[in-house]
Amino acid sequence: MKAYLRTILTDALQRAGYPAPPDVTVERPRQEGHGDLTTNVAMVAAKSLGKKPRALADEIVAHLSADPAMVARVEVAGPGFINVTFTDAFFRRQLQELLRAGSAFGRSSLGNGRRVQVEFVSANPTGPLTVGHGRGAVFGDTVSRLLEWTGHNVEREYYFNNAGRQMRILGDSVRLRYLELLGDTIEFPPDYYQGEYIKDIARHVLERHGESMRSEPAEGLFKSAAEEEIFADIRATLTNLGITFASYYNEHSLYTDGKITAVVEALKERGLTYEQDGALWFKASALGNEKDKVIIKSSGEPTYRLPDIAYHVEKFRRGYDLMIDIFGADHIATYPDVLVALKAMGFDATRVKVLIHQFVTIMMGNEVVKMSTRKANFITLDELAADVGTDAVRYFFIMRTVSSHLNFDIALARQKSDENPVYYVQYAHARISSILRFAEKEGTVVEDGAGEIDLLTTPEELVLIRRLLQFPETVESCAMTHEPHRLADYLHDVAGTFHVFYHHHRVVTSDERLTAARLALVRAVQIVLRNGFSILGISAPEQM
RNA sequence: GCGCCUGUAGCUCAAUUGGAUAGAGUGUUGGCCUCCGGAGCCAAAGGUUUCGGGUUCGACUCCCGACAGGCGCACCA
Numbered sequence: 001m002k003a004y005l006r007t008i009l010t011d012a013l014q015r016a017g018y019p020a021p022p023d024v025t026v027e028r029p030r031q032e033g034h035g036d037l038t039t040n041v042a043m044v045a046a047k048s049l050g051k052k053p054r055a056l057a058d059e060i061v062a063h064l065s066a067d068p069a070m071v072a073r074v075e076v077a078g079p080g081f082i083n084v085t086f087t088d089a090f091f092r093r094q095l096q097e098l099l100r101a102g103s104a105f106g107r108s109s110l111g112n113g114r115r116v117q118v119e120f121v122s123a124n125p126t127g128p129l130t131v132g133h134g135r136g137a138v139f140g141d142t143v144s145r146l147l148e149w150t151g152h153n154v155e156r157e158y159y160f161n162n163a164g165r166q167m168r169i170l171g172d173s174v175r176l177r178y179l180e181l182l183g184d185t186i187e188f189p190p191d192y193y194q195g196e197y198i199k200d201i202a203r204h205v206l207e208r209h210g211e212s213m214r215s216e217p218a219e220g221l222f223k224s225a226a227e228e229e230i231f232a233d234i235r236a237t238l239t240n241l242g243i244t245f246a247s248y249y250n251e252h253s254l255y256t257d258g259k260i261t262a263v264v265e266a267l268k269e270r271g272l273t274y275e276q277d278g279a280l281w282f283k284a285s286a287l288g289n290e291k292d293k294v295i296i297k298s299s300g301e302p303t304y305r306l307p308d309i310a311y312h313v314e315k316f317r318r319g320y321d322l323m324i325d326i327f328g329a330d331h332i333a334t335y336p337d338v339l340v341a342l343k344a345m346g347f348d349a350t351r352v353k354v355l356i357h358q359f360v361t362i363m364m365g366n367e368v369v370k371m372s373t374r375k376a377n378f379i380t381l382d383e384l385a386a387d388v389g390t391d392a393v394r395y396f397f398i399m400r401t402v403s404s405h406l407n408f409d410i411a412l413a414r415q416k417s418d419e420n421p422v423y424y425v426q427y428a429h430a431r432i433s434s435i436l437r438f439a440e441k442e443g444t445v446v447e448d449g450a451g452e453i454d455l456l457t458t459p460e461e462l463v464l465i466r467r468l469l470q471f472p473e474t475v476e477s478c479a480m481t482h483e484p485h486r487l488a489d490y491l492h493d494v495a496g497t498f499h500v501f502y503h504h505h506r507v508v509t510s511d512e513r514l515t516a517a518r519l520a521l522v523r524a525v526q527i528v529l530r531n532g533f534s535i536l537g538i539s540a541p542e543q544m
Numbered sequence: 545g546c547g548c549c550u551g552u553a554g555c556u557c558a559a560u561u562g563g564a565u566a567g568a569g570u571g572u573u574g575g576c577c578u579c580c581g582g583a584g585c586c587a588a589a590g591g592u593u594u595c596g597g598g599u600u601c602g603a604c605u606c607c608c609g610a611c612a613g614g615c616g617c618a619c620c621a
Binding site: 025027028029030031034038040043044046047053077078079080081124126161164165166277278279280281290291293294295296297298299301303304308328329330331332333334336356358359361363366399400401403404405407409412415416417419420421423424426427428430431433434435436437438439442470473474477481483485486489492493496499500502503504506507508509543544 | 548561567619
């Protein structure tokens with residue numbers, strides 16, 4: 001549609017003897033009544049041609065030759081927009097294509113099979129996933145699904161670190177709880193992991209090994225038992241939400257195969273390091289960043305920055321066309337150094353796309369639910385999913401832009417009522433399923449009817465058809481901008497438009513041909529909702 | 545103090561990434577079920593887009609400056 005309009009516009013300009021101006025947009029007007037597509041050619045071209053936008057628009061329109069079977073109307077409006085309205089017949093024909101495409105409607109080859117790695121969650125195995133991880137997890141997975149729908153070859157990866165100070169503390173936390181179970185009096189430091197899950201792990205160690213572990217160091221079995229159990233837990237949480245990773249990448253491997261030292265060497269060679277106070281510093285300030293950062297501590301241990309850089313070098317080695325990193329706002333300071341280092345080492349850092357999501361506030365109605373990880377006084381992602389259901393969790397987490405803070409109202413998510421947006425969209429699907437069941441019961445042929453589509457002529461039907469046909473472009477733009485919330489918005493809109501149609505017109509009537517046509521339309525709505533839900537990772541209920 | 549994010553209807557948020565008269569949900573008020581699912585629909589009311597400048601045909605959107613909130617600013621991750 002857009003492509004067609006562009007071609008006839010260029011033809012018209014040529015006939016009128018004007019050069020084609022750059023930066024011409026062809027887009028759908030947000031205002032109903034401004035046609036199906038609008039273009040600003042006249043406005044952008046007016047200045048350099050020394051003409052008035054409206055006059056130029058009139059002139060262009062006069063030279064326009066469009067296929068009357070496709071284009072119904074061309075109007076000049078406002079400051080010089082050219083509004084184009086397509087024919088109803090054109091849209092009906094598109095509707096038939098929608099029905100034919102079925103579960104593939106909305107898929108595209110836009111990405112051309114380009115390899116994209118999406119790295120997300122990447123929480124170290126020190127405890128269950130929290131609500132904060134949840135937003136990143138659902139966001140990352142939905143972005144991945146969008147990219148898959150648009151013809152990208154996506155790999156989801158989880159990067160973790162099971163070494164270091166936090167893991168030592170974890171192991172020791174379990175050890176202390178274990179000794180406690182054996183009846184020893186222990187002193188549990190306040191900066192240790194306070195959660196109940198530590199006691200559970202200690203109990204499991206006791207069950208498996210009895211008292212034999214009394215003098216075992218924290219670093220050994222206690223740590224590995226904790227890691228194993230917590231990781232199993234994390235995977236289960238993610239699987240429950242429909243999220244699975246192609247690979248889990250352990251930071252440790254970067255040390256064993258020399259990737260860390262290679263980075264140090266590369267930075268040294270470029271004169272981007274210096275020693276001070278026994279530590280090795282990275283000259284980030286020389287590359288435009290705020291200050292220099294330590295990459296190897298005086299203890300000889302690298303800071304997290306160094307393996308992060310090495311990990312990205314590894315990503316480049318694998319040859320991805322695009323690398324997407326997703327993390328929360330609290331890690332915002334960690335990536336500029338990585339990007340700048342990559343650039344200095346000769347990599348095309350623009351292929352790394354960092355997406356940051358802001359914080360989640362859990363609400364219970366109007367009350368803020370206070371949480372503290374330290375005191376282990378938090379709601380886990382698992383608990384949240386068990387409470388409100390996985391559909392609500394997924395929908396709520398992506399229904400807002402990631403750049404703004406999210407209020408997750410548990411009371412609202414729990415509600416099985418019209419106030420709950422996820423029920424609203426799913427309800428439309430359930431209602432359609434019900435209509436189709438009813439039609440079948442009445443003995444109407446449900447499957448056919450595409451041939452009667454010309455009988456769809458009322459405003460409510462045509463508005464609905466147009467809305468449905470916007471699905472592919474919505475998916476594409478959501479995928480390219482990495483903004484899944486707009487898909488949720490769109491589906492909400494489709495559901496609403498469907499409800500309006502439903503309340504204006506009966507689908508199953510004694511008029512067989514009209515019934516067939518409307519059943520086809522209703523099936524089309526179902527297809528769009530289903531496909532959309534599948535991208536969002538929520539279910540398409542036949543009944544509720 | 546510095547960096548990043550945010551500020552839009554009473555509340556929670558959109559706004560096709562610079563387009564025309566800023567839209568939804570919720571809440572408030574008033575209507576709609578002998579009929580395919582009322583978990584729905586229709587209507588009304590609700591706005592100086594935090595404030596002040598600038599850029600241009602055109603600004604919620606971009607730039608500068610205030611103000612307010614959030615998150616960071618380690619030889620922790």
